[in-house]
Amino acid sequence: MISKTINLTLKVWRQNRGEKKGRLETYSAKNISVDMSFLEMLDVVNEELTKNKKETIAFDHDCREGICGMCGAVVNGRPHGHEKETTLCQLHMRHFSDGDIIVIEPWRARAFPLIKDLVVDRSALDNIIQAGGFISVNAGGAPDANALPISKEIAEAAFNAAACIGCGACVAACPNASAMLFVSAKVSQFALLPQGRPEAARRARTMVRMMDQCGFGNCSNETECEAECPKGISISNIARLNREFLKAEFS
Amino acid sequence: MNPDVKMHTKLDAKVPAGSLAEKWDRHRFNLKLVNPANKKKFEIIVVGTGLAGASAAATFAELGYHVKNFCIQDSPRRAHSIAAQGGINAAKNYSNDGDSVWRLFYDTIKGGDFRAREANVYRLAQLSCNIIDHCVAQGIPFARDYGGFLDNRSFGGAQVSRTFYAKGQTGQQLLLGAYSSLMRQVSTGMVKLFPRREMMDLVVVDGKARGIVVRNLITGELETYTAHAVVLATGGYGNVFNLSTNAMASNVTAAFRAYKKGAYFANPCYTQIHPTCIPVHGTFQSKLTLMSESLRNDGRVWVPKKPRDKRRPGDIPESERDYYLENKYPSFGNLVPRDVASRNAKEQCDLEKGVGETGLAVYLDFADAIKRDGENAIAGKYGNLFQMYEKITGDNPYKTPMMIYPAVHYTMGGLWVDYNLMSTIPGLFVLGEANFSDHGANRLGASALMQGLADGYFVIPYTIGGYLAQTSFSEINVPDSKEFKQGIQNVQQRIDKLLSVNGRRTVTEFHRELGLILWEYCGMSRNEEGLLKAREMVSNLRHEFWKDVYVPGTGKDLNQSLEKAGRVADFLEFGELMILDALARKESCGCHFNTAFQTEENEARRDDQNFCHVACWEYNGDDQVPNFHKESLTFENVELSQRSYK
Ligand SMILES: Cc1cc2nc3c(=O)[nH]c(=O)nc-3n(C[C@H](O)[C@H](O)[C@H](O)COP(=O)(O)OP(=O)(O)OC[C@H]3O[C@@H](n4cnc5c(N)ncnc54)[C@H](O)[C@@H]3O)c2cc1C
Ligand code: SF4
Numbered sequence: 005m006i007s008k009t010i011n012l013t014l015k016v017w018r019q020n021r022g023e024k025k026g027r028l029e030t031y032s033a034k035n036i037s038v039d040m041s042f043l044e045m046l047d048v049v050n051e052e053l054t055k056n057k058k059e060t061i062a063f064d065h066d067c068r069e070g071i072c073g074m075c076g077a078v079v080n081g082r083p084h085g086h087e088k089e090t091t092l093c094q095l096h097m098r099h100f101s102d103g104d105i106i107v108i109e110p111w112r113a114r115a116f117p118l119i120k121d122l123v124v125d126r127s128a129l130d131n132i133i134q135a136g137g138f139i140s141v142n143a144g145g146a147p148d149a150n151a152l153p154i155s156k157e158i159a160e161a162a163f164n165a166a167a168c169i170g171c172g173a174c175v176a177a178c179p180n181a182s183a184m185l186f187v188s189a190k191v192s193q194f195a196l197l198p199q200g201r202p203e204a205a206r207r208a209r210t211m212v213r214m215m216d217q218c219g220f221g222n223c224s225n226e227t228e229c230e231a232e233c234p235k236g237i238s239i240s241n242i243a244r245l246n247r248e249f250l251k252a253e254f255s
Numbered sequence: 256m257n258p259d260v261k262m263h264t265k266l267d268a269k270v271p272a273g274s275l276a277e278k279w280d281r282h283r284f285n286l287k288l289v290n291p292a293n294k295k296k297f298e299i300i301v302v303g304t305g306l307a308g309a310s311a312a313a314t315f316a317e318l319g320y321h322v323k324n325f326c327i328q329d330s331p332r333r334a335h336s337i338a339a340q341g342g343i344n345a346a347k348n349y350s351n352d353g354d355s356v357w358r359l360f361y362d363t364i365k366g367g368d369f370r371a372r373e374a375n376v377y378r379l380a381q382l383s384c385n386i387i388d389h390c391v392a393q394g395i396p397f398a399r400d401y402g403g404f405l406d407n408r409s410f411g412g413a414q415v416s417r418t419f420y421a422k423g424q425t426g427q428q429l430l431l432g433a434y435s436s437l438m439r440q441v442s443t444g445m446v447k448l449f450p451r452r453e454m455m456d457l458v459v460v461d462g463k464a465r466g467i468v469v470r471n472l473i474t475g476e477l478e479t480y481t482a483h484a485v486v487l488a489t490g491g492y493g494n495v496f497n498l499s500t501n502a503m504a505s506n507v508t509a510a511f512r513a514y515k516k517g518a519y520f521a522n523p524c525y526t527q528i529h530p531t532c533i534p535v536h537g538t539f540q541s542k543l544t545l546m547s548e549s550l551r552n553d554g555r556v557w558v559p560k561k562p563r564d565k566r567r568p569g570d571i572p573e574s575e576r577d578y579y580l581e582n583k584y585p586s587f588g589n590l591v592p593r594d595v596a597s598r599n600a601k602e603q604c605d606l607e608k609g610v611g612e613t614g615l616a617v618y619l620d621f622a623d624a625i626k627r628d629g630e631n632a633i634a635g636k637y638g639n640l641f642q643m644y645e646k647i648t649g650d651n652p653y654k655t656p657m658m659i660y661p662a663v664h665y666t667m668g669g670l671w672v673d674y675n676l677m678s679t680i681p682g683l684f685v686l687g688e689a690n691f692s693d694h695g696a697n698r699l700g701a702s703a704l705m706q707g708l709a710d711g712y713f714v715i716p717y718t719i720g721g722y723l724a725q726t727s728f729s730e731i732n733v734p735d736s737k738e739f740k741q742g743i744q745n746v747q748q749r750i751d752k753l754l755s756v757n758g759r760r761t762v763t764e765f766h767r768e769l770g771l772i773l774w775e776y777c778g779m780s781r782n783e784e785g786l787l788k789a790r791e792m793v794s795n796l797r798h799e800f801w802k803d804v805y806v807p808g809t810g811k812d813l814n815q816s817l818e819k820a821g822r823v824a825d826f827l828e829f830g831e832l833m834i835l836d837a838l839a840r841k842e843s844c845g846c847h848f849n850t851a852f853q854t855e856e857n858e859a860r861r862d863d864q865n866f867c868h869v870a871c872w873e874y875n876g877d878d879q880v881p882n883f884h885k886e887s888l889t890f891e892n893v894e895l896s897q898r899s900y901k
């Protein structure tokens with residue numbers, strides 16, 4: 005029993021560092037086993053390019069398990085491709101058919117300048133966390149972990165918000181290139197937990213300000229972010245962020 | 256000992272005096288303190304932003320030191336620690352089931368097959384409780400029970416429930432906690448962040464670690480940074496095997512460069528192979544995915560009795576299945592330790608009883624558990640794992656048995672450090688998986704996260720102070736420093752060389768070949784003949800690499816092929832060191848299983864008379880056999896015993 009293979013045509017965004025304009029270039033991906041992941045398929049194309057002494061396609065990746073948030077590209081117009089709640093590294097080729105044409109482009113957003121090919125600079129997301137995405141506690145001073153009971157429901161809701169992997173697909177999906185889903189996930193995680201309450205209002209304000217400063221757009225409730233988020237982060241977090249933000253502005 | 260290896264001095268681990276329970280307290284008292292006003296005069300380089308690196312960098316900054324923090328990924332939050340699933344141990348005894356600092360200490364020492372340092376392990380068990388307190392304060396959403404208190408589970412065969420977890424994403428949540436503390440310190444200006452940088456060399460001035468050379472992965476430029484101390488938290492080297500559960504960028508480069516600058520490498524042959532991973536699907540497989548070990552609580556492992564039986568699992572009747580773990584180890588059955596389960600799986604496949612397309616897999620069957628407890632109960636326990644399995648393989652484990660195979664998972668070996676976590680180079684400290692310290696010859700589940708965070712939050716912040724307070728430092732002016740100039744020059748030469756070979760084979764091809772050699776001869780079981788053969792094969796492969804590799808692109812740009820080439824070049828050299836270490840350890844212990852040394856029950860047979868030591872290797876020039884040093888291990892508090900799982 006040999007697993008099924010397919011042949012594909014790729015149109016991949018190529019753009020060198022410093023180049024004003026990029027272009028879609030066409031490659032063929034031959035004999036791709038349907039058990040491969042999307043990134044392994046790109047590996048195959050890159051091996052072929054290397055053998056022909058050509059420069060490989062640059063793309064970010066690391067864990068290849070859907071948890072580090074490093075990978076991501078827009079595949080046929082959809083961030084991380086068409087499978088629901090799946091990162092690009094966990095998208096398997098069995099979801100494609102022989103003869104498919106696949107267009108692969110980088111995240112596009114003003115706040116994510118392009119570095120090369122499919123690689124963009126997402127350090128703006130780190131800047132947002134620096135603005136307030138933490139609880140101000142130093143190592144060494146904490147009380148016993150069980151001193152503060154937290155209901156299972158609250159702990160789980162906080163966990164669900166904390167599951168964001170910081171990939172930036174929500175930004176790529178949003179017509180305004182807003183990072184609201186990302187910001188709201190972090191604000192919610194801490195706003196839900198009693199440890200995070202003391203700084204909740206300030207955190208919402210400083211993080212949203214930083215988001216604006218970094219060049220992300222505003223949220224106009226398009227909900228594309230939720231649809232494309234690989235971790236199923238809910239837009240109800242945005243409502244919670246808005247409440248915290250209003251509190252901060254009026255206090 | 257091999258005839259060509261030179262034996263040298265004994266190493267002093269600087270373990271403080273006093274009873275085990277008092278050592279750390281006393282030591283902290285005896286360590287010199289840096290005057291609070293002086294802390295800001297010191298700069299510390301931290302390489303790595305995983306649990307160990309991020310926690311150390313954040314804590315240094317909280318104390319008032321200036322920190323420069325480096326990582327390969329585009330953000331510190333993406334370090335490989337993010338992928339840890341199962342949990343983190345702590346001796347809280349919240350379950351009231353008899354756990355204690357002593358029990359965690361004892362389990363860790365025994366699990367490591369008595370090849371770890373007592374004092375370090377005891378300190379680790381002591382600090383485990385502080386970690387959980389701090390992590391909860393940071394807002395880490397650990398699993399809780401209905402009373403709102405923290406939930407614990409038993410993990411990796413432990414007899415007590417001491418593992419704290421956050422669904423199957425414990426590493427992610429712990430790392431995001433450390434990352435948030437780190438980001439807070441970036442915003443205060445105490446930490447300066449350098450992502451997308453790869454450390455290419457360590458710079459030693461007047462015998463002390465004083466800086467690093469890094470490659471800016473975007474521009475390709477080589478940059479130098481100075482500091483009063485350098486802390487490496489660069490993770491493990493499992494990717495030397497090509498396929499492993501580690502993230503793609505995990506490497507040995509940083510540690511190996513430090514080794515070449517004089518830091519001793521300890522126990523490189525100790526690698527842990529995890530029994531339950533998703534099997535390899537083909538040549539282009541890029542990494543392996545771990546399935547939680549908890550699956551063995553309900554799944555039954557079997558293979559067909561007949562070799563090369565290609566029937567579908569459902570068509571193989573009960574009488575023609577071999578539940579080999581249950582048959583061989585009647586009392587532990589499917590729950591034998593990781594190394595035993597792994598070795599047995601490979602053995603079955605070597606007998607051509609392996610299943611699936613490649614014949615490199617065994618079944619893990621839930622049919623009986625589903626019959627017994629119902630599909631809902633099984634889904635409640637393992638739902639997310641079954642889903643993940645289906646996503647990757649396209650098979651539904653409720654309907655057909657899972658296929659699993661062992662995979663390289665963790666490396667216990669690493670740079671040698673003393674009780675202060677300082678290497679043999681003054682001012683070079685090593686934390687987390689990158690050091691060799693606490694797990695001996697085998698690591699217990701949920702202990703790596705604990706060690707990384709103990710090192711970073713609670714050990715190094717003290718011990719580095721002792722070093723800084725006692726050391727005098729010369730001024731360094733980089734443009735004039737011959738050491739820094741030399742560092743840049745060496746790195747540049749190597750990059751130029753990689754780009755100019757212009758051969759015919761790709762880096763991936765070499766990496767794959769190296770991986771296969773090590774897996775076969777220096778993997779879960781070894782013997783002298785195989786190791787000798789492998790040593791020659793790896794050496795030949797390395798020479799071939801430098802003659803025939805082709806690396807596309809230039810050095811002046813983001814060039815992922817070049818990055819990989821550098822890492823694989825180091826793996827090729829390092830592979831030989833692993834083999835040498837495995838050859839020199841003429842016993843079996845923990846994950847180092849030499850078939851010549853086994854009990855009648857096929858258990859590792861230690862030789863405590865001759866090998867109760869840490870094996871340390873000192874670089875001695877290219878193509879030269881490294882010098883051997885040893886740290887003798889003495890056990891004053893536990894009795895050495897022989898494992899048995901029959
Ligand atoms: C799939 C999986 C599941 C696991 N599950 C568990 C578990 O449940 N419980 C448990 O206790 N342990 C678990 N482990 C083990 C544990 O995750 C690791 O041992 C631990 O996270 C290592 O942390 P670290 O901080 O030492 O290194 P890492 O997290 O590997 O971080 C290394 C850092 O160093 C940087 N770096 C590396 N090389 C360089 C260089 N040359 N230049 C610059 N920067 C560099 C990287 O960018 C990164 O920031 C698991 C491991 C795997 C693979
Ligand atoms: S909210 Fe979802 S899409 Fe946005 S960064 Fe987080 S995980 Fe990615």
Ligand code: FES
Binds near residue numbers: 069071075091
């Ligand atoms: S590579 Fe880590 S999420 Fe895809």
